[in-house]
Structures are given as structure tokens and as C-alpha cells.
Amino acid sequence: MAVGEASLPELHPVAGIRLATVSAGIKTPGRNDMVLIEAVEGASCAGVFTQNAFCAAPVVVAKSHLKQCGAQARYLLVNTGNANAGTGEQGLEAALTCVSAVAEFSGLSSSEILPFSTGVIGEPLPVEKIVSAVPAAFAGLQEDGWADAASGILTTDTRPKGASIRFSHEGEEFVVTGIAKGAGMIRPNMATMLAYLATDAAVEAGALQSILSNAVETTFNRITIDGDTSTNDACVLLATGQAGNSLLTDIACEFGRSLSDAVEEVCLVLAQELVKDGEGASKFVSVRVNGGDSEQECLDVAFTISHSPLVKTALFASDPNWGRLLAAIGRAGVPDLDVDRIGVYLNDTLIAENGCRADSYTEELGVIAMTPEEIEIRVELNRGQSTATVWTSDFSYDYVRINAEYRT
Amino acid sequence: MAVGEASLPELHPVAGIRLATVSAGIKTPGRNDMVLIEAVEGASCAGVFTQNAFCAAPVVVAKSHLKQCGAQARYLLVNTGNANAGTGEQGLEAALTCVSAVAEFSGLSSSEILPFSTGVIGEPLPVEKIVSAVPAAFAGLQEDGWADAASGILTTDTRPKGASIRFSHEGEEFVVTGIAKGAGMIRPNMATMLAYLATDAAVEAGALQSILSNAVETTFNRITIDGDTSTNDACVLLATGQAGNSLLTDIACEFGRSLSDAVEEVCLVLAQELVKDGEGASKFVSVRVNGGDSEQECLDVAFTISHSPLVKTALFASDPNWGRLLAAIGRAGVPDLDVDRIGVYLNDTLIAENGCRADSYTEELGVIAMTPEEIEIRVELNRGQSTATVWTSDFSYDYVRINAEYRT
Numbered sequence: 001m002a003v004g005e006a007s008l009p010e011l012h013p014v015a016g017i018r019l020a021t022v023s024a025g026i027k028t029p030g031r032n033d034m035v036l037i038e039a040v041e042g043a044s045c046a047g048v049f050t051q052n053a054f055c056a057a058p059v060v061v062a063k064s065h066l067k068q069c070g071a072q073a074r075y076l077l078v079n080t081g082n083a084n085a086g087t088g089e090q091g092l093e094a095a096l097t098c099v100s101a102v103a104e105f106s107g108l109s110s111s112e113i114l115p116f117s118t119g120v121i122g123e124p125l126p127v128e129k130i131v132s133a134v135p136a137a138f139a140g141l142q143e144d145g146w147a148d149a150a151s152g153i154l155t156t157d158t159r160p161k162g163a164s165i166r167f168s169h170e171g172e173e174f175v176v177t178g179i180a181k182g183a184g185m186i187r188p189n190m191a192t193m194l195a196y197l198a199t200d201a202a203v204e205a206g207a208l209q210s211i212l213s214n215a216v217e218t219t220f221n222r223i224t225i226d227g228d229t230s231t232n233d234a235c236v237l238l239a240t241g242q243a244g245n246s247l248l249t250d251i252a253c254e255f256g257r258s259l260s261d262a263v264e265e266v267c268l269v270l271a272q273e274l275v276k277d278g279e280g281a282s283k284f285v286s287v288r289v290n291g292g293d294s295e296q297e298c299l300d301v302a303f304t305i306s307h308s309p310l311v312k313t314a315l316f317a318s319d320p321n322w323g324r325l326l327a328a329i330g331r332a333g334v335p336d337l338d339v340d341r342i343g344v345y346l347n348d349t350l351i352a353e354n355g356c357r358a359d360s361y362t363e364e365l366g367v368i369a370m371t372p373e374e375i376e377i378r379v380e381l382n383r384g385q386s387t388a389t390v391w392t393s394d395f396s397y398d399y400v401r402i403n404a405e406y407r408t
Numbered sequence: 409m410a411v412g413e414a415s416l417p418e419l420h421p422v423a424g425i426r427l428a429t430v431s432a433g434i435k436t437p438g439r440n441d442m443v444l445i446e447a448v449e450g451a452s453c454a455g456v457f458t459q460n461a462f463c464a465a466p467v468v469v470a471k472s473h474l475k476q477c478g479a480q481a482r483y484l485l486v487n488t489g490n491a492n493a494g495t496g497e498q499g500l501e502a503a504l505t506c507v508s509a510v511a512e513f514s515g516l517s518s519s520e521i522l523p524f525s526t527g528v529i530g531e532p533l534p535v536e537k538i539v540s541a542v543p544a545a546f547a548g549l550q551e552d553g554w555a556d557a558a559s560g561i562l563t564t565d566t567r568p569k570g571a572s573i574r575f576s577h578e579g580e581e582f583v584v585t586g587i588a589k590g591a592g593m594i595r596p597n598m599a600t601m602l603a604y605l606a607t608d609a610a611v612e613a614g615a616l617q618s619i620l621s622n623a624v625e626t627t628f629n630r631i632t633i634d635g636d637t638s639t640n641d642a643c644v645l646l647a648t649g650q651a652g653n654s655l656l657t658d659i660a661c662e663f664g665r666s667l668s669d670a671v672e673e674v675c676l677v678l679a680q681e682l683v684k685d686g687e688g689a690s691k692f693v694s695v696r697v698n699g700g701d702s703e704q705e706c707l708d709v710a711f712t713i714s715h716s717p718l719v720k721t722a723l724f725a726s727d728p729n730w731g732r733l734l735a736a737i738g739r740a741g742v743p744d745l746d747v748d749r750i751g752v753y754l755n756d757t758l759i760a761e762n763g764c765r766a767d768s769y770t771e772e773l774g775v776i777a778m779t780p781e782e783i784e785i786r787v788e789l790n791r792g793q794s795t796a797t798v799w800t801s802d803f804s805y806d807y808v809r810i811n812a813e814y815r816t
Contacts, residue, residue, distance in 0.1 A: 051739075052735060052738040052739045053737070053738040053739070053742070053745040053747055054734045054735055054737065054738030054747050054763065055738075083731070085731060085734075085735075086730070086731050086734045086760065086763060086764045086765065087764050087765075088762050088763050088764030090764070091764065120731065121729075121731025121732070121734065121735065122730060122731040122734075122760075122764065122765050309717070309803075309807070309811070310811055313807075313808050313811035313812045314811070314812070316808065316812050317811075317812035319812070321529075322494070322530060323491070323493060323494050323528070323529025323530040324529070326462045326493075326494050326529065326530075327460060327462055327493075327529065329461070329462065330460040330461035330462030330463075331459075331460050331461070334461070337461040339461055339462050352494065352530075354496055355462065355494060355496050356494045356495050356496035356498075356499065356530065357494065357495075357530050395717075395808060396808060397805055397808050397809070399717070399721075399808075400721050400724065400803060400804060400805050400807075400808055401805070403717070403718055403721035403722070403725075404721045404722070404724050404725035404727070
């Protein structure tokens with residue numbers, strides 16, 4: 001199951017970026033399970049990684065190498081089918097061995113190569129298979145490799161996710177293209193996923209990191225499928241500098257804002273695509289909370305609704321069970337919450353106010369509001385000016401099936 | 409589905425308590441859906457109620473009346489089939505009307521009667537049906553009515569829950585008997601449920617409240633089925649004083665401890681019974697976290713594991729997916745967690761240590777450990793002396809079915 005359109009949009013190449021997608025035979029023979037992304041010399045690189053205390057070996061190595069190389073990473077090596085997480089010292093060695101193979105082939109230092117893994121936790125990484133596939137990956141590098149790579153990084157996803165934006169500044173054209181994977185173990189900090197973005201703009205590493213961190217905060221960190229965070233989350237943004245602009249060092253200028261907006265837009269599309277393809281998802285739900293005293297309390301309410309198994313199963317059943325919404329709002333921990341001031345809407349239908357069902361509400365209106373694949377739950381707290389939106393999916397038989405069967 | 413034994417143990421009568429169970433026809437004609445519990449004059453009463461900001465009308469009234477009557481409530485009126493929650497001003501009036509009918513029939517003040525409701529949120533309480541059933545309830549009051557009442561308060565539960573303990577002190581015999589309901593929307597503060605306990609001991613109201621609050625903290629507040637808290641939770645303990653002991657006013661004495669232990673034991677059995685009968689439950693899981701710096705961080709880890717949909721679906725599948733356990737521990741928010749010191753056990757099988765799979769562990773051992781209906785997940789944090797245990801259930805197709813179909 002998945003919500004909405006299945007087709008990948010056109011992914012514009014980014015000058016200075018080449019990608020290769022190959023089969024290393026990690027899990028299923030013949031399936032593409034390894035992606036190599038190359039950035040031109042001089043490109044800058046920013047990254048955001050999982051905040052889970054159990055950090056997978058590739059995340060440890062990628063973070064360390066990104067620092068060591070002065071944010072000038074040249075290759076990203078991604079494998080699916082195995083997360084190389086919960087693998088201890090042996091896992092670190094495995095990640096480093098894979099990285100070394102890429103370093104050797106390219107004649108670069110290991111610190112210029114960042115590894116990424118996704119898949120089952122706790123199994124030893126099949127290092128030899130990955131190392132053996134490195135030459136084929138180098139042979140397959142091409143500028144137009146984004147769509148294949150979008151498929152090559154998938155695990156339980158049912159479809160590839162990509163987004164691509166062109167924008168102009170002072171007569172010059174720029175591009176931001178990105179791909180992402182992830183369908184379960186999805187919740188913020190980071191949303192459980194891998195995502196790779198690139199732009200042809202020239203951006204100093206610190207500025208690039210700010211652009212990425214800001215974009216992640218309002219996109220990938222605002223989605224949740226099941227509340228579980230992964231050990232492997234990573235989001236990387238490369239800037240190749242091939243577009244010919246003068247190096248962007250401070251994002252508080254017109255071009256900085258344009259580029260930030262484009263990166264945020266690509267991240268938002270990718271984040272929402274992750275939710276629409278959430279494990280077992282039959283609904284795509286925007287949970288918008290307005291009128292809070294702070295953004296944080298709006299987020300607390302939005303995430304409590306989004307994580308409630310009772311709300312999620314009601315969404316699956318297209319059952320306008322607004323009582324479960326009120327119960328979730330009531331346990332979100334908002335201090336001194338005055339329930340009589342709260343309004344709850346399904347799309348534009350007012351369903352609850354003054355702590356109870358709205359007079360104008362009927363079950364028929366509720367069912368109509370719950371039927372579409374894409375739904376907005378809107379909560380008006382009416383106590384302040386802050387607002388926040390979180391995107392989530394429902395909880396279906398398929399979610400249980402997928403997660404009860406995965407691995408077995 | 410439910411875990412373990414289905415039969416209700418013998419529930420000893422409590423001198424000074426009579427119970428009646430009748431059908432008011434609230435939801436299903438003929439089904440027992442109303443329970444009246446009577447306490448003898450002079451009995452003291454303690455209560456613990458939901459901390460959800462959306463507090464159901466009966467909870468508002470019960471809390472207020474308990475205060476007004478000086479903790480000397482004489483009747484508890486319980487209905488199922490309708491929670492009278494999210495019903496606003498009209499709901500408060502409905503609860504008061506039902507209470508008035510009991511007051512009128514008994515010749516007591518309304519403040520001596522506490523109302524309780526459980527069932528669907530947001531529908532108007534069928535006041536007339538409840539009021540009409542009050543005479544039959546009074547006619548049916550009997551000391552030996554505990555087992556019928558245990559069935560009469562159920563909603564989606566598949567079986568009644570009760571526990572009863574006798575203990576002696578200085579040659580005198582005392583009894584503590586209790587019943588409870590609740591199978592979904594279960595998580596602490598309060599665990600979503602109704603529970604009624606009584607003892608024949610003579611206990612001053614303040615001491616009785618301490619005994620109950622302490623017992624709830626380590627029992628009902630340590631269980632979770634789906635992380636959702638209800639608007640209607642309530643747990644009441646009555647002390648009739650019929651056993652003839654001198655009034656207990658300070659619980660820090662030998663008799664105070666004996667009574668506290670007995671109340672805690674009854675609460676623990678009832679709490680665990682709620683989990684075993686959790687919606688769709690096929691496993692009963694004790695999550696024990698040892699070696700924490702504080703009890704709170706042990707609870708944080710235990711609840712994060714217990715709420716993880718990925719852990720819960722793995723439990724359903726009897727899949728020893730220890731990677732999901734490590735991932736849940738890692739996102740529990742424990743400050744400066746050193747993952748290399750953590751050990752994770754399934755029953756007595758060490759499955760993970762030093763941040764990865766234990767050398768001695770095999771999939772075969774994991775499957776053996778996961779197969780029983782009752783499982784212990786034990787986490788050794790190895791950073792302090794604190795410990796905590798939480799009890800939970802798994803996440804099955806039936807959980808989704810029950811909650812997608814409820815109401816529809």
C-alpha cells in the first residue's frame with residue numbers, strides 16, 4: 001500500500017555529480033543494492049545524522065570522515081540489505097574496509113569517502129560482496145544516474161522517491177536534486193531514512209551545513225510513521241560549484257534564501273513521499289496545530305496525535321473517532337491546557353469544540369472528511385500565535401504484516 | 409486473544425461492601441452494563457484518577473464529590489457502553505442526574521455518590537436508561553457480588569479480572585478484594601481502566617489515599633498496551649472498618665505495611681491481568697531495566713521499548729529482532745548513554761552486549777526465548793543502582809482489527 005502518485009518526477013542532473021547503481025548481491029541476487037555517488041573535486045558537503053545513541057558503524061565513520069576531510073567528501077558509498085548496525089568493533093572495521101576499496105580505486109584518501117548502510121540491524125556486513133562490486137560501480141558512474149540511484153537505495157519502500165527543482169538567480173540557472181529512502185522506523189531526529197541531495201551552486205561548507213540543517217528541521221524532522229528512530233539515518237547535501245556563481249558564504253542574502261528555499265522544497269517533497277510510502281500506509285495525514293504558546297507545544301500535540309495507535313487505526317478505518325483525537329491532545333503534556341478553547345477540524349469540517357462534539361457536526365460529515373487518501377487534522381489551541389505541522393500515515397494490517405514478517 | 413489463564417479466582421466478600429450488576433440496556437440489550445457498589449456507613453474512600461487534560465464528566469464529578477463528602481463515599485455507580493467523555497456541560501448534567509437518582513433512592517446526599525463511565529467517547533450518556541435501572545440495582549445488592557461486577561464493568565475486555573487476598577495481623581483476619589477492566593487505551597497516569605478495591609480494615613481517609621497512591625504508582629502506572637491514556641481512568645479503594653481493628657492513621661507501622669502490601673499485590677495482579685487481556689495481545693511481556701542512574705531513566709527505557717511498534721510487532725511474530733530493541737534503547741533519551749556497557753537479555757538468554765550481538769547468541773536461542781506466551785526483556789544499563797519494570801503486550805493483526813472496527 002502507498003498513497004498517491006507512484007511515478008518518479010524528472011530528476012535533473014547536477015553538474016559535477018555522477019551516480020552508479022549496481023548489484024552487489026548483498027541480500028537478493030540480481031537486485032540493485034549498492035549506489036556510489038561521486039562529487040567533483042572542490043565540492044563541499046554537509047550532513048545530518050541520527051541522534052539515536054545506538055549509532056550504526058557507517059554513521060560513526062561518515063561523521064568522522066566528514067570532519068576529517070574538511071567537508072570535502074568526494075564519494076558516498078551506499079548499500080542496502082544490511083544496516084551494519086549493532087555490529088560493534090567488527091562493524092566499524094567492515095565499514096572502513098569498504099571505504100578503503102573506494103579510496104584505492106579512486107586514488108583518494110579514505111577520509112574523503114563516506115559510507116552509508118540500510119537494512120537489517122545486527123547482521124555482519126558482507127564486506128567482500130561490496131568490495132567486489134566497487135569496480136563495476138566506478139564503471140557505471142554517470143551524470144544521469146539519479147533515477148536508478150533512487151531505486152537502488154530502497155529497502156521496504158514500495159517505490160523510489162525523488163525531487164528536483166530549477167531556479168534562476170541574476171540570469172543564472174541552478175538546480176537542486178535529491179533522492180531518499182525509508183518506509184518504517186520513521187520519526188524525527190533524524191527521520192529514519194537516507195537522503196542525498198546535490199546542487200550545482202558554489203557554497204562554503206559552513207553555509208551549506210546551515211542550509212541543510214534548517215531544511216531538515218522543518219521537513220524530515222516533522223514526519224513520523226511509527227515513532228521509531230533508526231540507528232542509520234543520514235541526509236547529505238553536496239554543492240559542486242559548477243554553476244559558476246561566486247562562493248556563497250553567508251546564507252542571509254537573496255541568493256542564500258533562494259537556494260535555502262529550493263533545498264527545503266526538495267526535502268519537503270522527499271519527506272512527504274516517505275510518509276506516503278510508509279509501511280502499510282493507506283492515508284497521508286497532515287497534522288496541523290495552530291494557536292499554541294510555543295512551537296514546541298504545537299509539535300508535542302501534533303506528534304502525540306501522530307503516534308497514537310488508536311488515532312492511526314481509526315484513520316485506517318476512515319472512522320471519524322474524534323474522541324481519540326481529544327484524548328491524544330489531552331495527554332500531550334501541554335501545561336494548563338484549557339480544553340474548552342480547543343477546536344478540532346478534519347479538513348474544513350469542525351468536529352469538536354468546547355471539549356465536545358461540535359453542534360454542527362454529524363457522523364456523515366465526519367465520514368466524508370475521513371474518506372480521501374489525503375487528510376488534514378487541524379487543532380486550534382486558541383492560546384497563542386505559534387503553529388506547527390507534522391506529516392504521518394495510518395496504522396493498518398499491512399503495517400503489522402510487514403513488520404512481523406520482515407527478517408523471518 | 410489473551411494470554412494465560414482465563415478463570416477468575418475466588419473473590420472473597422468484604423464485610424460492609426455490597427455489589428449489584430444489572431442490565432440498563434445502554435448499548436446491547438440484555439448485556440450487563442451497570443454496576444452499583446455500596447459501602448457501609450463510616451467507610452473511607454480513596455481515589456486516583458486520569459491525568460488526561462480531557463477529563464470525562466464522571467471523573468470531574470467523582471473527584472469533586474470525593475472531596476465534598478470528606479472521603480466518605482457510600483455508592484459507586486458504574487456504567488459501561490458509554491464513557492460520557494467529550495460531552496461538555498451536557499455530560500456533567502447527565503452524570504449528576506444519574507447520581508441524583510441513586511441519592512434519591514438511598515436518601516443520601518448526591519456528594520456521597522461517585523459516578524464512573526467507560527465505553528465510546530463523545531456520545532450522549534443515555535441517562536434515562538441508567539436512571540430506570542437504579543431500583544433494580546438496589547434490589548440486587550449482595551455481599552457476594554464481586555464476580556458478577558467484574559464482568560459487568562467490561563468493554564472490549566475478553567474476560568473479567570479480579571484478585572483477592574486474605575492476611576492476618578495480631579490474630580485478626582483481613583481481606584482485600586478488587587476488580588478491574590480495561591484492554592486498550594492503556595498507559596500510565598492512570599493506566600486506562602476502572603478498578604475498584606475494598607478492604608474490611610478500618611483506615612483513616614488520608615492513610616487510605618497514601619496506600620492507594622503508592623500501590624498505583626508501582627502497578628497500574630507501570631503497564632502499557634498502546635501508549636494511549638484514557639479520559640476516564642479511575643481506581644477506587646474503600647475501607648469499611650468492619651474487621652474491628654483500631655483505626656489505622658499512619659501507614660508506617662507493621663499493620664500499615666501489611667495492608668499496603670496486600671493492596672499493592674491485588675493492584676499488581678489486576679494490572680498484569682489488564683495487559684494479558686490487552687487488545688489483540690498474544691504475549692505478556694515484562695520489560696525490566698536494571699543498573700540505571702535513576703528510576704526515571706530505567707522507566708524511560710522500559711516505556712520506550714514497550715511503546716515501540718517495531719518491538720511489539722516483532723514480539724507478535726516471535727522474532728528475536730534484538731536490533732529493534734537496541735534502537736529503542738538508543739532513542740529513550742538517557743543522557744550520555746554508553747552503549748558498549750549495555751546487556752540485553754530475553755529471559756535468561758544474553759542476546760546483545762557491547763553494542764552488538766553477543767558472541768554466545770544464536771538465532772535458535774533467540775527463537776526459543778521468544779516462543780513462550782510470557783517473556784521477560786531485561787536491559788542491564790550497568791551505570792547505576794536503580795531499576796524499574798513495565799509490563800506490556802505485543803501488537804497484532806487483532807489490535808488493528810479491534811481498533812479499526814470498534815464503533816463502526
